[in-house]
Amino acid sequence: MDFSELGEFGFIDWIRCSYPSSSPSVIKGIGDDAAVLSFSNDLVLLITTDQLIEGFHFRLGETDGEKLGRKALAVNLSDIAAMGGYPIGYTVSLGIPSKRIPFDFVDSFYRGLTALGEMIGVELLGGDTSESGDRLFISITLLGKALKNKVVYRAGGQEGDLIYVSGWLGEAALGFHLLEKGISKKGKENIFFRYLCPIPRVKEGQLLAEKNLPRAMIDISDGLLADLNHLLEQSGLGAEIELSRLPLSPDFQLWTKEYGFDPLSLALEGGEDYELLFCVAPEKSKEVEKLSQEVSLPFTCIGKLIRGTKGIWIKDAKGVIAPVLPKGYNHFKSR
Amino acid sequence: MDFSELGEFGFIDWIRCSYPSSSPSVIKGIGDDAAVLSFSNDLVLLITTDQLIEGFHFRLGETDGEKLGRKALAVNLSDIAAMGGYPIGYTVSLGIPSKRIPFDFVDSFYRGLTALGEMIGVELLGGDTSESGDRLFISITLLGKALKNKVVYRAGGQEGDLIYVSGWLGEAALGFHLLEKGISKKGKENIFFRYLCPIPRVKEGQLLAEKNLPRAMIDISDGLLADLNHLLEQSGLGAEIELSRLPLSPDFQLWTKEYGFDPLSLALEGGEDYELLFCVAPEKSKEVEKLSQEVSLPFTCIGKLIRGTKGIWIKDAKGVIAPVLPKGYNHFKSR
Numbered sequence: 001m002d003f004s005e006l007g008e009f010g011f012i013d014w015i016r017c018s019y020p021s022s023s024p025s026v027i028k029g030i031g032d033d034a035a036v037l038s039f040s041n042d043l044v045l046l047i048t049t050d051q052l053i054e055g056f057h058f059r060l061g062e063t064d065g066e067k068l069g070r071k072a073l074a075v076n077l078s079d080i081a082a083m084g085g086y087p088i089g090y091t092v093s094l095g096i097p098s099k100r101i102p103f104d105f106v107d108s109f110y111r112g113l114t115a116l117g118e119m120i121g122v123e124l125l126g127g128d129t130s131e132s133g134d135r136l137f138i139s140i141t142l143l144g145k146a147l148k149n150k151v152v153y154r155a156g157g158q159e160g161d162l163i164y165v166s167g168w169l170g171e172a173a174l175g176f177h178l179l180e181k182g183i184s185k186k187g188k189e190n191i192f193f194r195y196l197c198p199i200p201r202v203k204e205g206q207l208l209a210e211k212n213l214p215r216a217m218i219d220i221s222d223g224l225l226a227d228l229n230h231l232l233e234q235s236g237l238g239a240e241i242e243l244s245r246l247p248l249s250p251d252f253q254l255w256t257k258e259y260g261f262d263p264l265s266l267a268l269e270g271g272e273d274y275e276l277l278f279c280v281a282p283e284k285s286k287e288v289e290k291l292s293q294e295v296s297l298p299f300t301c302i303g304k305l306i307r308g309t310k311g312i313w314i315k316d317a318k319g320v321i322a323p324v325l326p327k328g329y330n331h332f333k334s335r
Numbered sequence: 336m337d338f339s340e341l342g343e344f345g346f347i348d349w350i351r352c353s354y355p356s357s358s359p360s361v362i363k364g365i366g367d368d369a370a371v372l373s374f375s376n377d378l379v380l381l382i383t384t385d386q387l388i389e390g391f392h393f394r395l396g397e398t399d400g401e402k403l404g405r406k407a408l409a410v411n412l413s414d415i416a417a418m419g420g421y422p423i424g425y426t427v428s429l430g431i432p433s434k435r436i437p438f439d440f441v442d443s444f445y446r447g448l449t450a451l452g453e454m455i456g457v458e459l460l461g462g463d464t465s466e467s468g469d470r471l472f473i474s475i476t477l478l479g480k481a482l483k484n485k486v487v488y489r490a491g492g493q494e495g496d497l498i499y500v501s502g503w504l505g506e507a508a509l510g511f512h513l514l515e516k517g518i519s520k521k522g523k524e525n526i527f528f529r530y531l532c533p534i535p536r537v538k539e540g541q542l543l544a545e546k547n548l549p550r551a552m553i554d555i556s557d558g559l560l561a562d563l564n565h566l567l568e569q570s571g572l573g574a575e576i577e578l579s580r581l582p583l584s585p586d587f588q589l590w591t592k593e594y595g596f597d598p599l600s601l602a603l604e605g606g607e608d609y610e611l612l613f614c615v616a617p618e619k620s621k622e623v624e625k626l627s628q629e630v631s632l633p634f635t636c637i638g639k640l641i642r643g644t645k646g647i648w649i650k651d652a653k654g655v656i657a658p659v660l661p662k663g664y665n666h667f668k669s670r
Contacts, residue, residue: 003433035460093474098338125370141476
C-alpha cells in the first residue's frame with residue numbers, strides 16, 4: 001500500500017477501520033466534522049483538528065500573519081459549525097522556522113487568531129511551539145459543546161430531503177487561482193478575502209441545529225462534490241444537483257469570465273468555501289428560508305437526496321442528468 | 336524582538352501575557368501542564384498539546400514507527416499525569432512527506448500510538464493528515480478529566496514542602512547522547528527505551544492526586560532544573576536540592592562512566608525523563624513512601640521548597656550550597 005494509491009480520504013478510512021473506538025463515551029469518532037464525546041447527561045463535547053502547512057495550505061508571500069491566524073482558527077470553527085455546536089476554546093501547535101520568519105509575523109498571527117476567537121467567544125487555551133527548520137507548521141485543535149439531541153451529523157439525510165448550501169460557491173477557489181496567477185487584488189478584495197480569510201458559519205450552524213432543521217450537515221472544505229459525497233456515503237443515498245441553482249455571486253461570475261475560469265468547475269470542485277451544506281425535509285423549506293433572511297445569508301436549495309442510485313447526478317440547464325465524479329482536493333493524490 | 340532573544344519560554348510567557356483568558360470557565364489557561372476548563376459542577380476538562388518535529392524532536396534513523404507513535408502519545412499523557420488527571424481521548428495531526436516515508440512506517444506509527452492508548456484506556460478521536468513535503472510533523476492534542484478539587488497545578492507549593500521525583504533521572508538524556516554517538520544498543524536497551532519510548536506516569540499521578548499528596552506537580556520534559564524552575568515561578572518560592580539524593584540507576588551510573596558523560600549534568604539538565612516532580616507537606620512523607628511501594632516505583636525526596644530566596648540552590652556532597660541556573664532544552668535558543 002502507498003499514499004498515492006490511498007489518497008487522503010482512503011488513508012482516513014484506513015485509520016477509521018483499523019482503529020475503531022471502543023469506548024461507550026465516544027458517540028462519534030473518526031469520520032465526521034468533529035468527534036462527539038458524551039460528557040454529562042445532556043451535553044456532549046466536540047473536538048476537531050485542522051492543520052495548515054506552508055507550501056501546501058498557504059504561501060507566505062500570498063497572505064499576512066493576521067489573515068493566516070484568522071484562517072487557521074476559521075477552518076476549525078467551520079467544523080464545529082457543521083455539527084451545530086458551540087466552540088469553547090482551542091490549542092495551537094506552531095512549528096516555526098525562526099531563522100526565516102520574523103517575530104512580527106508570529107505576533108500578527110496571534111493577533112488575527114485571537115481577534116477572530118474573541119469575535120466568536122472562544123478562548124486560546126494553550127499549545128506547543130518549537131523550531132521547525134524550514135516550513136511553518138500550524139495545527140489547531142478546537143473544543144466545542146452541544147446539547148446531545150441537537151448535534152447534526154453527516155449521516156441522517158433521508159430520501160427526498162432538499163440539499164441546501166449557505167452563502168456562495170467557488171469564490172475561495174477563484175481567489176486561490178487569481179493569487180497563483182499574480183493578478184492584482186484591486187477591486188476584487190472580497191474574492192481574495194474569501195480564500196485568505198474565510199468566515200466560518202458558526203451562528204448559522206447553531207441556529208439551524210437549534211431549530212432542528214438539518215437532518216445531515218457538513219462544511220465545504222474539499223469542494224462541494226467531494227463534501228457532498230462524504231455526506232452521501234454516511235447517509236447511504238445519492239444526490240441530484242441542479243447546476244442552474246448553484247449560488248454564484250455577480251462578482252464571481254464577472255471575474256471568472258474576465259480571467260477565463262470555468263465557474264462551474266470552481267463552484268463544484270474548488271474547495272475552501274467553508275460554507276455549510278445541509279439536508280432538510282421538504283416540509284421545512286419555509287423555515288429554512290425564514291432563517292436565511294434572519295441571518296442575512298442566502299441558504300440556497302441546490303438539489304435533493306435520492307434513493308436507488310449512489311453518487312452524485314448533475315442536471316444541466318437543458319434538463320439532462322449525468323453522473324459526476326466527486327473530485328476535490330485530496331492530499332497524497334495528484335489531481 | 337526576535338525568537339533567539341525570547342527563547343521558547345519567553346515566547347510562551349509573551350503569549351500568556353498578551354492573550355490572557357477572559358472566560359470564567361477557563362480555570363487555568365496557558366502556563367501549566369494542561370489547561371483546565373470548568374465543565375460540570377464537580378468535573379473539569381483537561382487539554383494539552385505536544386508536537387514532535389522530525390530533525391528537532393526525533394530522527395527517523397534512530398527510532399521506528401511504533402516507538403515514535405508511543406512517544407508522541409506518551410509525552411501528552413505525561414502532561415495529564417502531572418495534573419493528576421484521567422486521559423480520555425486524543426486527536427493526531429500528521430504532516431507526512433509521502434514521497435520519502437513509506438506507508439508501513441505510518442502504519443506502525445498508528446500501531447504504537449493506539450497500543451499505548453489501549454493500555455491506558457484512551458481513545459483515538461480524530462485528526463488531520465496532509466502532505467508536508469520534507470519533514471514529518473506530529474501534533475497530538477489529548478483530552479482528560481479530573482475532579483475539580485483533585486487537580487494538581489504547578490502553583491501551590493509551600494515553604495518547607497519536600498520535593499519528590501518519581502523513577503530515575505537522566506536516563507533519557509543518556510539514551511539520546513548514546514544514539515547521537517552511534518553507540519550500540521546491546522545490553523543498554525533499557526536506557527535507549529527511556530529516550531525513544533518513555534513511560535508516562537499516569538497511574539502514579541492519579542493516585543498521588545486522589546490521596547491529596549502533592550500540593551504542586553509538573554512533569555520533567557525539559558530537564559529537572561528547568562521544570563523545577565517552572566514550578567517555583569508559579570509558587571513564588573525557591574528550592575534547595577541535594578545532589579547526593581538524586582535517583583540515579585546503577586545502569587545509568589555504569590554507562591555514564593563508561594562513555595565519559597557527567598551523570599549530574601544529565602540528571603539535572605537532560606530532559607525527556609517524563610517523570611513526575613511534586614511537592615509534599617513534610618507530614619505526608621510516610622504516605623508518599625507507602626504509595627511508592629504500592630506502585631513499585633521509587634518516589635525520591637531530593638530537596639525542599641524554601642522562602643526568602645528565589646531560584647534553585649544545590650547542596651553538594653560536602654554540604655556546600657550554591658545557586659544554579661535552570662538550564663534545559665529551550666527551542667529557538669542556542670544552548
